[in-house]
Amino acid sequence: MNAARPREDAVLGARAVRALVRSGVLRPRRPRTTKGAFTAVRQHGPGAAAFTAMWAAIRPEATALIDDDGSMTWAELNASAGAIATGLAETCRAGPELGVAIMCRNHRGFVRAVAAAAHLGADLLLLNTDFPAPQLSQALDRYELAAIVADAEFAPVIAASGFSGPVVVADSPNAGGSMSLEAMAAGPIRLQPRPERPGRTTILSSGTTGAPKGAGRALGRRAMITPFVTLQERIGLRSGEPMLIGPPLFHGFGLSFLMMSLFLGCPVVISRRFDPAAALASIERERVTCVIGVPLMLQRLLTAAGEPDTSSLHAVVSAGAPLAGHVATAFMDRFGDVVFNAYGSSETGFGSLADPAQLRRAPGTVGTTPLGVAVRILDDQMALAPAGQVGHIFIGSELVFDGYDGGGSKDMVAGLMNTGDLGHFDASGLLFIDGREDDMIVSGGENVFPQEVEDLLASHPDVADATVLGVPDAEFGQRLKAFVVTESGSAPSDTELLGHVKEHLARYKVPREITFVEEIPRTPTGKVLRRLLG
Numbered sequence: 001m002n003a004a005r006p007r008e009d010a011v012l013g014a015r016a017v018r019a020l021v022r023s024g025v026l027r028p029r030r031p032r033t034t035k036g037a038f039t040a041v042r043q044h045g046p047g048a049a050a051f052t053a054m055w056a057a058i059r060p061e062a063t064a065l066i067d068d069d070g071s072m073t074w075a076e077l078n079a080s081a082g083a084i085a086t087g088l089a090e091t092c093r094a095g096p097e098l099g100v101a102i103m104c105r106n107h108r109g110f111v112r113a114v115a116a117a118a119h120l121g122a123d124l125l126l127l128n129t130d131f132p133a134p135q136l137s138q139a140l141d142r143y144e145l146a147a148i149v150a151d152a153e154f155a156p157v158i159a160a161s162g163f164s165g166p167v168v169v170a171d172s173p174n175a176g177g178s179m180s181l182e183a184m185a186a187g188p189i190r191l192q193p194r195p196e197r198p199g200r201t202t203i204l205s206s207g208t209t210g211a212p213k214g215a216g217r218a219l220g221r222r223a224m225i226t227p228f229v230t231l232q233e234r235i236g237l238r239s240g241e242p243m244l245i246g247p248p249l250f251h252g253f254g255l256s257f258l259m260m261s262l263f264l265g266c267p268v269v270i271s272r273r274f275d276p277a278a279a280l281a282s283i284e285r286e287r288v289t290c291v292i293g294v295p296l297m298l299q300r301l302l303t304a305a306g307e308p309d310t311s312s313l314h315a316v317v318s319a320g321a322p323l324a325g326h327v328a329t330a331f332m333d334r335f336g337d338v339v340f341n342a343y344g345s346s347e348t349g350f351g352s353l354a355d356p357a358q359l360r361r362a363p364g365t366v367g368t369t370p371l372g373v374a375v376r377i378l379d380d381q382m383a384l385a386p387a388g389q390v391g392h393i394f395i396g397s398e399l400v401f402d403g404y405d406g407g408g409s410k411d412m413v414a415g416l417m418n419t420g421d422l423g424h425f426d427a428s429g430l431l432f433i434d435g436r437e438d439d440m441i442v443s444g445g446e447n448v449f450p451q452e453v454e455d456l457l458a459s460h461p462d463v464a465d466a467t468v469l470g471v472p473d474a475e476f477g478q479r480l481k482a483f484v485v486t487e488s489g490s491a492p493s494d495t496e497l498l499g500h501v502k503e504h505l506a507r508y509k510v511p512r513e514i515t516f517v518e519e520i521p522r523t524p525t526g527k528v529l530r531r532l533l534g
Contacts, residue, residue: 019232024239049118051262080185085119087184094146099123103150106270109170121195126250133160230370276304294320296526320525325363349399441470462490482511
């Protein structure tokens with residue numbers, strides 16, 4: 001046993017209590033709060049079911065959720081989750097032996113299904129709503145499922161995937177029979193026994209380089225506490241303050257902040273599809289204090305028309321894809337110094353966080369490592385790289401997964417996992433992401449990281465979006481080819497854009513050609529689907 005572990009646990013425990021008090025989750029002079037929390041955890045174990053039960057006991061009439069269909073209180077959310085758990089167990093045999101998959105957009109059905117699965121200790125498989133039938137079939141083949149909870153629009157693709165089990169309609173109040181969340185929510189609540197173990201949640205990789213892989217984990221208490229302590233200490237999340245979550249909840253980024261909002265008792269503001277004008281209206285109307293978004297969402301908020309009152313905002317957390325330095329700076333110039341840039345992956349979890357001061361000082365940085373996380377930059381010989389040298393990013397923490405469902409994992413060195421990203425630390429200890437290992441372009445013997453070129457192209461006032469690929473070249477091995485989306489009404493020439501790159505970067509980093517396109521294909525979290533570009 002590690003002799004230092006009890007001391008570390010004691011320090012973590014003290015910091016966690018302070019964070020809980022500062023956030024307003026625990027209130028020393030209000031014992032009802034503490035009693036409600038411990039009662040919920042004893043009954044359900046840590047997780048979504050415990051969090052909804054806790055706030056239903058403490059603030060039953062307070063708002064828990066706001067979506068396109070209106071709002072729900074904590075009492076309503078908790079009761080409906082309990083009834084849905086009963087329905088899933090008795091109708092579909094969901095529980096520790098048979099898991100539940102969710103294929104939903106961002107609305108109350110997703111949240112209720114997550115809490116219901118936690119009531120049962122059922123494993124949870126989160127399905128990408130963009131999956132076509134063949135990819136969905138590949139994802140489902142590896143799992144024993146009691147049912148898929150899905151929006152009505154996905155019924156055809158689920159049928160085409162070959163799935164033969166029950167499909168519970170998540171979003172249609174008029175769905176007939178018992179196989180809908182609405183019907184189950186209106187049914188009886190029969191208390192489920194406390195699960196012997198928490199259900200395992202599996203998040204599928206984005207599939208940017210092929211078939212999606214399942215990265216599953218069952219989080220222990222320590223793995224849940226350390227990110228919360230870091231986020232509370234550095235961002236100052238507060239219980240009861242509305243949090244708008246833009247990214248898909250089936251993605252690790254969106255899901256982690258959904259769980260954070262449930263834990264903190266924050267009303268979660270979600271919508272089936274992200275619309276920047278509607279999001280700004282929600283910030284003003286609901287007095288949202290924290291926004292969770294991928295970089296593409298920040299860009300769309302930045303260019304949205306109107307002057308809504310966003311004075312309630314004190315944090316906008318970006319992750320899921322690289323946040324260009326000029327976007328972070330422009331966003332803060334308009335909305336205030338509220339941007340936090342987070343970095344991590346489905347396999348390793350939370351890896352680093354940059355605060356507004358760090359982004360002002362070094363635009364594009366992903367900051368420093370949070371509590372309980374180790375990040376190392378290793379060279380090709382797996383030796384520690386010095387500051388300023390680009391190398392492979394390895395992360396170690398309680399959040400690192402155990403391996404892909406069906407076998408396989410990522411490379412490990414000294415207990416740390418390879419993220420598949422390349423990056424470097426600067427002299428002050430700030431982390432920067434330079435690109436993906438498999439995206440690096442070798443042209444004429446020189447290594448080129450496309451993200452640097454993409455960010456420079458996107459900083460041009462006439463460019464709305466850009467990406468850069470390496471394509472075969474008889475002389476140089478590979479040459480750089482850029483794909484550019486122009487701003488509406490703008491028509492820059494390729495000569496003008498190439499000149500813009502030449503002014504700032506070495507000659508070998510200048511694309512040899514530019515193709516203008518209407519849209520760059522991306523995942524819901526903003527990662528470029530490079531395989532779809534020729």
